[in-house]
Amino acid sequence: MRDEVLVGKILEAVVKAVNVPVTLKTRTGWARAHRNGVAIARIAEASGIAALAMHGRTREDLYLGAAEYDTIAEVRAAISLPLWVNGDIDSPQKAAAVMRYTGANGVMIGRAAQGRPWIFREITHFLRTGRVMPAPERPELASIMLGHLRDLYAFYGAEQGLRIARKHLAWYARHQANATEFCARINTAADIDTQYRLAENHFQS
Numbered sequence: 001m002r003d004e005v006l007v008g009k010i011l012e013a014v015v016k017a018v019n020v021p022v023t024l025k026t027r028t029g030w031a032r033a034h035r036n037g038v039a040i041a042r043i044a045e046a047s048g049i050a051a052l053a054m055h056g057r058t059r060e061d062l063y064l065g066a067a068e069y070d071t072i073a074e075v076r077a078a079i080s081l082p083l084w085v086n087g088d089i090d091s092p093q094k095a096a097a098v099m100r101y102t103g104a105n106g107v108m109i110g111r112a113a114q115g116r117p118w119i120f121r122e123i124t125h126f127l128r129t130g131r132v133m134p135a136p137e138r139p140e141l142a143s144i145m146l147g148h149l150r151d152l153y154a155f156y157g158a159e160q161g162l163r164i165a166r167k168h169l170a171w172y173a174r175h176q177a178n179a180t181e182f183c184a185r186i187n188t189a190a191d192i193d194t195q196y197r198l199a200e201n202h203f204q205s
Ligand SMILES: Cc1cc2nc3c(=O)[nH]c(=O)nc-3n(C[C@H](O)[C@H](O)[C@H](O)COP(=O)(O)O)c2cc1C
Pocket: 025, 055, 086, 087, 088, 089, 108, 109, 110, 111, 112
């Protein structure tokens, strides 16, 4: 983001090289004193990208402090591309409030979807009806989690899948009283069949 001319060159080159829509995700700038998100958004629009997502922090911020949405509201006023707002959105109510505040067309969710992939339908439901959807009951939670687990094993294979599944299972279990013991068991499971069985017993019990 520090080299705006280079940003334009990269985006134009990518847009020209592929025949699918190109989207861009950026932060609001590279440092708090240099929030050039609006300039980058204008460059992105001129280069022919299809949509922009913006995280309400600068590179210097890392994950510190709270995301700010004022720069994203300024971006909304400056460009007409579809715009997704990102950063610290962890509930349907917050998604609605941040969309209203910034004027963004949608939200992008990172951490709040870890172990809670149904957050997207909860947000859609709230935006459509203004009502909060009840959290999934145990059997549905188990079915979503086990489906995710099977997909991880199929995609990454037995060896890598076993390791990658650990963090996801920990996220699914993080609000449960016995999460620590459960994680200790699944982290030491020797193979995916054992890990799957442990997860199945835990979430179905
Ligand atoms: C596990 C993880 C991986 C991420 N990987 C990327 C990435 O590859 N590219 C990227 O632009 N942002 C990445 N991010 C940042 C997120 O896209 C997002 O901007 C950030 O987490 C703030 O949104 P949140 O508060 O909803 O998590 C990642 C975040 C997490 C938690």
